[in-house]
Amino acid sequence: MTTDARRPPRRxxxxxxxxxxxxxxxxxxxxxxxxxxxxVFLWSNTVHNLAARRIxxxxxxxxxxxxxxxADTLLGYNPRDTYLWAFVVxxxxxxxxxxxxxxxxxxxxxxxxxxxxxANWLLARLAAVYVEVLRDIPLLLQLLFWYVLIQxxxxxxxxxxxxxxxxxxxxxxxxxxxxxxxxxxxxLATAALGLAVFLGIRHALIARQMRDGKARxxxxxxxxxxxxxxxxxxWQLAVPWTIAWPELRGFNFVGGLTLAPEYFxxxxxxxxxxxxxxxxxxxxxxxxxPRGQWDAANALGLxxxxxxxxxxxxxxxxxxxxxxxxxYLNLTKNSSLAVAIGYQDVVSIANTTLNQTGQAIEAIALxxxxxxxxxxxxxxxxxxxxxxxxLVDR
Numbered sequence: 001m002t003t004d005a006r007r008p009p010r011r012x013x014x015x016x017x018x019x020x021x022x023x024x025x026x027x028x029x030x031x032x033x034x035x036x037x038x039x040v041f042l043w044s045n046t047v048h049n050l051a052a053r054r055i056x057x058x059x060x061x062x063x064x065x066x067x068x069x070x071a072d073t074l075l076g077y078n079p080r081d082t083y084l085w086a087f088v089v090x091x092x093x094x095x096x097x098x099x100x101x102x103x104x105x106x107x108x109x110x111x112x113x114x115x116x117x118x119a120n121w122l123l124a125r126l127a128a129v130y131v132e133v134l135r136d137i138p139l140l141l142q143l144l145f146w147y148v149l150i151q152x153x154x155x156x157x158x159x160x161x162x163x164x165x166x167x168x169x170x171x172x173x174x175x176x177x178x179x180x181x182x183x184x185x186x187x188l189a190t191a192a193l194g195l196a197v198f199l200g201i202r203h204a205l206i207a208r209q210m211r212d213g214k215a216r217x218x219x220x221x222x223x224x225x226x227x228x229x230x231x232x233x234x235w236q237l238a239v240p241w242t243i244a245w246p247e248l249r250g251f252n253f254v255g256g257l258t259l260a261p262e263y264f265x266x267x268x269x270x271x272x273x274x275x276x277x278x279x280x281x282x283x284x285x286x287x288x289x290p291r292g293q294w295d296a297a298n299a300l301g302l303x304x305x306x307x308x309x310x311x312x313x314x315x316x317x318x319x320x321x322x323x324x325x326x327x328y329l330n331l332t333k334n335s336s337l338a339v340a341i342g343y344q345d346v347v348s349i350a351n352t353t354l355n356q357t358g359q360a361i362e363a364i365a366l367x368x369x370x371x372x373x374x375x376x377x378x379x380x381x382x383x384x385x386x387x388x389x390x391l392v393d394r
Contacts, residue, residue: 046361058362059359059362061083061353061357061359061362062082062083062084062087063082063083063084064082064083064357065079065080065081065082065083066079066080066081066082066083066085066086066353066356067079067080067356068086068349068352068353068356070086070089070090070344070349071260071344072093072260072262072263072343072344073089073092073093073344074089074092074093074096075088075089075092077089083353083357086349086353087346087349087350087353087366089349090344090345090346090347090348090349090350091346091370093263093343093344093345093346094332094335094345094346094347094370094374095374096263097263097266097267097270097335097338097343097345098331098332098335098374100267101267101270101271101274101331101335102328102331102332104267104271104275105270105271105274105275105278105327105331106275106278106324108271108272108275108278109274109275109276109277109278109279109281109282110278110279110282112127112130112131112275112276112278112279112282113127113278113279113280113281113282113283113286114282114283114286114308115127116128116131116279116283117283117286117287127279130276130279131276131279131280134272134273134275134276135273135276135277135280139269139270139273139334139337140337140340142269142272142273143265143266143269143337143340143341144340144341145269146264146265146268146269147261147262147265147266147341149265150170150172150261150264150265151170151261152170153168153169153170154169154170155169155170155171155251156169156170156171156248156251156252156253157248157251159171159174159248159253165245165246165256167246167248167253170261171252171253171258171260171261172258172259172260172261172263172264173258173259173264174246174253174256174257174258174259175246175256175257175258175259176243176244176245176246176256176257177243177244177255177256177257178241178242178243178244179242179244183237183238183239183240184239184241186233186237186239187230187233187234187237187239188230190229190230190233191226191229191230194225194226194229194230195225195226197225198218198221198222198225198226201218201221201225202218202221202222205218244256244257246258260343262338262341262342262343263343265341266335266337266338266341266343270331270334270335273334274327274330274331274334277327277330278324278327281320281323281324281327282316282320284319285316285317285319285320286308286312286313286316288316288319289312289315289316293311293312293315294307294312297311297312314389317389318386318389318390321382321385321386321389322386324382325378325379325382325383325386328378328382329375329378329379332371332374332375332378333371333375336367336371339351346366346367346370347367350363350364350366350367351363
């Protein structure tokens, strides 16, 4: 049988009067025309109202001096900077919450999800209570709860010290830190490049092992590329790696890394709330793996931890990744609630800009563009990762 014989017959597209294709095309033209007409009407009405009130439009205001203070910034900022740089600082603050929140929520949610399936009765029940309680309380209430709780902590002079060099007070969480400058960034870039090269080598070694069955050690490459190479770069550039320990001077701390109360409360609320949903996703993904995989791993005498890492979780990822993407998007968008406790992310800075300049449409458009770009970037990455782990027919 030839290839042409196996192909289904093509359906001919007909535009005859009264045909289904013609009716469908006409309805699509009507719907698209209606949507375009509504958009044109709203746009013209908005432009007319703005002109009647003598409100200028456009993004020229981004080049003017902002004059707004931003207390907690990841990037350098001065009130004399422009509105454009203030927006960039706001985007950096949003990403600071979203990226770290996604990583921590994934780790915590995975641990809680595995704990729900634990044979230990107490651990499984505690994990279930954690999930049910945090999922049923609105995120805004949890955010306000953590912020009020941090504000009720002792002042800096009576700060709690759970670990040497770590302080917890109403000024936030203060940690030891290594100041990162240009020279340190070069060393970190070298380590990142070495890690990328090592992953490529490891992939090639696994492919060779699949062909000839001979195991090859990958750790010498990891030692050389990820540890020795950055160490040589650090020695060659004479990079200082001095730890800045926080010290109490007067009524505040000097040195170290300070997580402001607003940022700390927002991060805790987002991580704990999102991790409850991720825990259920992980639990359902693990339970979707056929029971025969568990029995086969047990028959081989594999330890439970090794079994989860090497047998169960890799198969469960195909079920976990799609809904996990939605939780990452939710965490990113929920970070806009930071305005409720005064953390100056892109939404807060846009609101301040709106009040100072009156450019409401432009400010809201910038917020929408920022969150749309971040969300699409997360979706593209997760879709790529999902395609990499998908089953491939052989």
